[in-house]
Amino acid sequence: MAGALRKQPPAVAQEVLAPMHHQPNLDPDQADAAILGLLLEPDSQRPWSVDEISSEIGDEIMTTDGLARLAAAGLVHRFKDFAWASRAALQGDALRL
Numbered sequence: 001m002a003g004a005l006r007k008q009p010p011a012v013a014q015e016v017l018a019p020m021h022h023q024p025n026l027d028p029d030q031a032d033a034a035i036l037g038l039l040l041e042p043d044s045q046r047p048w049s050v051d052e053i054s055s056e057i058g059d060e061i062m063t064t065d066g067l068a069r070l071a072a073a074g075l076v077h078r079f080k081d082f083a084w085a086s087r088a089a090l091q092g093d094a095l096r097l
Helices: 028-040 050-057 060-072 087-095
Strands: 076-079 082-085
Touching (some): 028 050, 028 060, 050 060, 060 076
């Protein structure tokens, strides 16, 4: 009986890479890819707040700069404090470009 009541450890998600906030010294391309990956995640909400993205990336300045680069490239749309993937980004992701 005592073995049946033993608590099991919580399940741990298996990730290929550590979460972004555990990866110091991101270069801009890595940050842009991580941001776009969040925005393209099919099970994620749309749109994302900039604060939520920054929390996931772990660097507010890198997030702000990355969103500006992605918006300039036409891959992200912005409105006030929100961002979401453009149709071009969604289509490119669907085609695996």
